[in-house]
Amino acid sequence: MIYSDSYVLLQEALEGLEGNFDIYKLLSGTINSGSTSNFTIAFPAFYITNTTNSSITAQSILESIQNYSPNLEQNIFNGDSFVDSVVAFCFVFCGIVTASWMLFGLLLLSSNAVPNSLLLSTLFSSVANSVMLSKFNDILKNQVAKDFTSSHELESLISNSTDIIIVKCVSIFLTYLSWIDLVVQINKYIYRKVTLSIGIFLACGGFVVSIIYGILNASSTSKAQNTGIYVAKYLNFTVQYIILVLFCGEIFYHVSQRWRFVVHRKALALSIFCGFTLLSHFVFLSLAVSSQLLRLWASYISTFSKICVSIVVWEWLHTLKSLEISYERRTVIGRRISNDSFNKSSKLRVGDIINNNRIPNSATSKNSYILKSTNFANFCGNFKNIRQWCQKQYAKLLNKKDQTDNEEVELFEMNRTVSNYSNISQQSDGVSIIDSDNHPLFEIDHRYLRNTPSGRNTLNPEVDDNKGNGIKDRV
Numbered sequence: 001m002i003y004s005d006s007y008v009l010l011q012e013a014l015e016g017l018e019g020n021f022d023i024y025k026l027l028s029g030t031i032n033s034g035s036t037s038n039f040t041i042a043f044p045a046f047y048i049t050n051t052t053n054s055s056i057t058a059q060s061i062l063e064s065i066q067n068y069s070p071n072l073e074q075n076i077f078n079g080d081s082f083v084d085s086v087v088a089f090c091f092v093f094c095g096i097v098t099a100s101w102m103l104f105g106l107l108l109l110s111s112n113a114v115p116n117s118l119l120l121s122t123l124f125s126s127v128a129n130s131v132m133l134s135k136f137n138d139i140l141k142n143q144v145a146k147d148f149t150s151s152h153e154l155e156s157l158i159s160n161s162t163d164i165i166i167v168k169c170v171s172i173f174l175t176y177l178s179w180i181d182l183v184v185q186i187n188k189y190i191y192r193k194v195t196l197s198i199g200i201f202l203a204c205g206g207f208v209v210s211i212i213y214g215i216l217n218a219s220s221t222s223k224a225q226n227t228g229i230y231v232a233k234y235l236n237f238t239v240q241y242i243i244l245v246l247f248c249g250e251i252f253y254h255v256s257q258r259w260r261f262v263v264h265r266k267a268l269a270l271s272i273f274c275g276f277t278l279l280s281h282f283v284f285l286s287l288a289v290s291s292q293l294l295r296l297w298a299s300y301i302s303t304f305s306k307i308c309v310s311i312v313v314w315e316w317l318h319t320l321k322s323l324e325i326s327y328e329r330r331t332v333i334g335r336r337i338s339n340d341s342f343n344k345s346s347k348l349r350v351g352d353i354i355n356n357n358r359i360p361n362s363a364t365s366k367n368s369y370i371l372k373s374t375n376f377a378n379f380c381g382n383f384k385n386i387r388q389w390c391q392k393q394y395a396k397l398l399n400k401k402d403q404t405d406n407e408e409v410e411l412f413e414m415n416r417t418v419s420n421y422s423n424i425s426q427q428s429d430g431v432s433i434i435d436s437d438n439h440p441l442f443e444i445d446h447r448y449l450r451n452t453p454s455g456r457n458t459l460n461p462e463v464d465d466n467k468g469n470g471i472k473d474r475v
Contacts, residue, residue, distance in 0.1 A: 021051040086149045090140065092297040096304045097133050100126040103311055112318055117181045118310055121174035125307055128167045129300075132158060159299075160218035168303065169210045175306040176203035179247050182314055186254040202246070206239040237289045244285070248278055251313060261323040267316070274316045281305040 048061070104122045107114050139157055143149050158164055180199035187195050213232035255262050255271075262271050284305050287298040 021048055021053075021056060023048050086140065086143070086151045086154050089151065089154065089297045090136070093129070093133060093136060093300060096300055097126070097129045100129055100304065100307065103307065107311065115178065115181050115185075115314065117174070117178040118314055121171070121178045121310065122307055124174055125171045125304070128171055129304075131167075132164060162215065162218065165214035165218060166211065169207055169214065172210060172303060172306065173203055173207040175303075175310060176206065176243060178310045178314075179243070182310070182317065183247065183250045186250065186317060202239070202243050206236075206243060209236045209239050212236075234289075237285070240285060244281065251278075251317075254317075255320065258320055258324060261320045261327075264323055267319045267323060270312075270316050270319055274312050277305075277309055277312045281309050 048056075100122065104119075104126050107119055107122060135158055136154065139154055140149075143153070176199075180196065180203060183199060184192050184196050209232065213229070213236040216226075216229045216232050261267060281302070284298055284302040288302045
């Protein structure tokens with residue numbers, strides 16, 4: 001039996017006394033025993049009254065408790081201390097959930113094209129952590145109502161739950177996909193298929209190993225003596241270390257060739273922060289492996305730090321790429337042009353670089369990501385452009401009826417009825433030009449006749465007649 005209240009334990013210890021009596025707890029506290037190695041004497045204040053047996057004295061009660069004290073270590077459970085307890089996990093997990101949604105909001109508000117793999121992993125992790133926080137809140141309410149805290153109960157109901165294990169492994173797998181997306185993006189075009197194949201193989205292997213370790217760890221009762229769990233645990237973390245080392249190696253090899261942009265004043269602070277983020281992930285992953293007491297909250301921080309690494313590294317690489325493109329625009333003469341610049345997208349043209357035009361994100365990075373990319377800032381801004389376009393089209397429809405075009409000249413065949421606005425009159429014996437006093441003439445804008453060759457040179461008609469045949473020959 002597990003006791004969470006010293007009052008209940010005192011009632012259990014006094015059952016050997018004869019007669020009836022009432023016990024009132026005056027102050028809260030815990031009953032501990034000095035005869036055991038884990039407890040000390042620290043009795044709370046109790047008031048015993050209404051005894052039916054006159055032989056019950058303070059000495060008899062003390063003897064009954066001392067006789068019952070050898071069983072205290074097996075029967076009493078006062079909960080965890082503050083250090084490494086459910087209270088510490090409460091603060092850590094609330095911070096993880098809040099930070100996850102904040103990171104997802106920053107990705108939505110980013111003016112750059114965000115990879116869809118990064119958006120998907122961040123959103124899935126935020127939703128999964130929110131669901132786990134809801135379950136954790138229900139368990140904590142029950143523990144507070146019973147006046148105790150138990151990290152073991154929290155681990156058995158949340159961390160060792162099969163559904164939570166699968167969701168956690170899927171979150172890690174999606175994060176690895178975002179890492180692969182970034183690595184493929186920075187590699188040369190001819191190596192991308194090989195990099196993609198190796199990355200997906202390692203991500204799938206890590207996903208399978210993590211599920212096996214989670215299920216074995218949740219189903220076993222004696223984890224310390226189970227060899228299978230021991231092997232699965234270290235195999236799981238070994239795969240995670242391999243993926244992390246390869247990812248960091250690819251990133252640092254890429255930025256080492258662009259060191260002048262890494263130490264640039266616009267990217268230096270972000271470069272330092274990215275280095276500390278990668279180092280912190282190594283630290284939390286090591287804590288999750290080595291320390292058994294910290295395994296509950298350190299494992300969740302290790303998973304969350306993977307998402308932080310993805311977002312920070314993506315922003316770092318995008319900043320370095322922007323600085324590199326800006327530098328290449330100023331030094332375009334004599335620079336060697338790589339084929340990778342044109343294999344990424346057909347929308348990237350040489351004229352965009354030579355004319356110092358702004359290269360769109362869709363031309364440089366959108367089509368090269370595995371799951372493409374999305375720019376929510378431009379997507380929301382398109383609604384304003386659509387509204388303005390609709391207003392312009394509506395205004396054109398309203399003004400179309402009122403506008404007159406003086407440049408259109410309608411020609412009619414001679415055998416048809418002539419327009420009333422013309423100075424040409426159709427008669428039975430032919431066509432004659434009538435007086436234009438009562439009939440308006442066509443209004444012709446002579447600005448459009450500047451480059452029109454005259455039909456006849458009025459100043460020198462003979463020259464024009466001599467050139468007639470030549471004009472016909474040229475035509």
